[in-house]
Amino acid sequence: MKDSAAHSSQDITGLLKVEVATKADFLKALLLFSAVAVLILLLLSLVVGWFVAGQMLAPLKKITATTRGIADSTLHERIALAGPQDEIRELADTLDSMLHRLERAFQAQRRFAANASHELRTPLASMRTILQVALASPDPDDLRTAGSQLLILNQRSTETTEALLVLARADHGALTQEPVDLGALAHELCVQVQPQARAAGVILTWPTKPAWVWGDQVLLRQLVGNLVDNALRHNRHGGTAMVAVGRREDGRVFLTVRNSGSRLDQETVERAFEPFHRLDARTEGSATGRPAGHGLGLAIVQSIVRAHDGTLRAAPLSPDGLEVSVELPPGLPQSEAGA
Structure with a gap:
C-alpha cells in the first residue's frame, strides 16, 4: 500500500516536473504554462462575469417584472428601486414618474x-x-x-x-393655422362684456397691444372669452379684472388675466383646470349673478394652450383673486406686426 501511494505521488510530480535542457525546451515549457494560465483565467473570468452580470441585471429583471404586471387597475404600483444613484436607478425613477x-x-x-x-x-x-x-x-x-x-x-x-x-x-389638435392678432381679439371681447362688468360692479380694464400668433381663430377666441368670463364670474361687487396682451422681448406673445375674488390656494387653483371642477359650486354665485358654470372653461383653456404649443401658469393672488398667464409662440415678425 505504501509503495502504491509513493508511486502515485511520483506520477503526479512527474506531470508537474518539466526538464529544461535547451532553449527549445524552455519555450515549450513557457508555452505550456501560458496556456494553462490562460485557461484558468478564462474559467475564472467566466465565473466572475456570470456573477457580476447577474448582480447588475437583477434590477432590470425587477423593472421588467413590475412593468409587465402593471395594468389599468394596478397603476398605483411603483418599482421603487433601491441602491446607488446610477443609470439603472435613474431609469427606474423615470418609469415611476411616468406611472405617476x-x-x-x-x-x-x-x-x-x-x-x-x-x-x-x-x-x-x-x-x-x-x-x-x-x-x-x-x-x-x-x-x-x-x-x-x-x-x-x-x-x-x-x-x-x-x-x-x-x-x-x-x-385632438384639429387646428386651422392662420395669423391672429390676439391683442385685437382681447380688445373686442372686453368691449363686448363691458356692460356685464358694469352691471356686476366689476372694474374691467384691458391694456392690449398688437400681438400676432399663428393659430385657430375660433379656439383662440374661446380661450380669451373663457378667461374673461372666469374673471367676471368669480369676482365680487366692487372688484377688479384686468386683461393684458403684449409681446415679450424674446418675441413670445403673452395674455394675462387677473381678477379679485375669493381667497384661493395653489391646490385649488390646480384642480380648477380639471374638467367639471368649479371654483364656485354655488348655483347662483359670484358678482355677476349668473350660474356657476359647467366647470369646463379652464379645462378648455388648458387644452387650447397645449394645442398651440403654448404655456399656461395660474397662481392665487394675495390677499385674494387669481392670475392666469398664457404664452404663445409669435405668429408674425415684429416688423410685419407693426405694419
Missing part, C-alpha cells in the same frame, strides 16, 4: 367620464319630470311654465355639449 403621470391621467379620465354623464343626465331627468308634471296638470299655465323651464335646461345642456366638443377638438 399615467395614474393621474387615468383618474382624471374616469372623473371626466363620470362628471360628463352626470352633467348630461341631470338635465334630461329634470326635463322628464317637468314634462310629466305639466302633462298631468289640466291648467294651461303649467304648460307655459314648463316650456320656459325646459328652455333653460335645454340651453344649459347645449352649452355643456358645445363645451365638450370644443374640448375634444382642442385635445
Whole structure:
C-alpha cells in the first residue's frame, strides 16, 4: 500500500516536473504554462462575469417584472428601486414618474367620464319630470311654465355639449393655422362684456397691444372669452379684472388675466383646470349673478394652450383673486406686426 501511494505521488510530480535542457525546451515549457494560465483565467473570468452580470441585471429583471404586471387597475404600483444613484436607478425613477403621470391621467379620465354623464343626465331627468308634471296638470299655465323651464335646461345642456366638443377638438389638435392678432381679439371681447362688468360692479380694464400668433381663430377666441368670463364670474361687487396682451422681448406673445375674488390656494387653483371642477359650486354665485358654470372653461383653456404649443401658469393672488398667464409662440415678425 505504501509503495502504491509513493508511486502515485511520483506520477503526479512527474506531470508537474518539466526538464529544461535547451532553449527549445524552455519555450515549450513557457508555452505550456501560458496556456494553462490562460485557461484558468478564462474559467475564472467566466465565473466572475456570470456573477457580476447577474448582480447588475437583477434590477432590470425587477423593472421588467413590475412593468409587465402593471395594468389599468394596478397603476398605483411603483418599482421603487433601491441602491446607488446610477443609470439603472435613474431609469427606474423615470418609469415611476411616468406611472405617476399615467395614474393621474387615468383618474382624471374616469372623473371626466363620470362628471360628463352626470352633467348630461341631470338635465334630461329634470326635463322628464317637468314634462310629466305639466302633462298631468289640466291648467294651461303649467304648460307655459314648463316650456320656459325646459328652455333653460335645454340651453344649459347645449352649452355643456358645445363645451365638450370644443374640448375634444382642442385635445385632438384639429387646428386651422392662420395669423391672429390676439391683442385685437382681447380688445373686442372686453368691449363686448363691458356692460356685464358694469352691471356686476366689476372694474374691467384691458391694456392690449398688437400681438400676432399663428393659430385657430375660433379656439383662440374661446380661450380669451373663457378667461374673461372666469374673471367676471368669480369676482365680487366692487372688484377688479384686468386683461393684458403684449409681446415679450424674446418675441413670445403673452395674455394675462387677473381678477379679485375669493381667497384661493395653489391646490385649488390646480384642480380648477380639471374638467367639471368649479371654483364656485354655488348655483347662483359670484358678482355677476349668473350660474356657476359647467366647470369646463379652464379645462378648455388648458387644452387650447397645449394645442398651440403654448404655456399656461395660474397662481392665487394675495390677499385674494387669481392670475392666469398664457404664452404663445409669435405668429408674425415684429416688423410685419407693426405694419
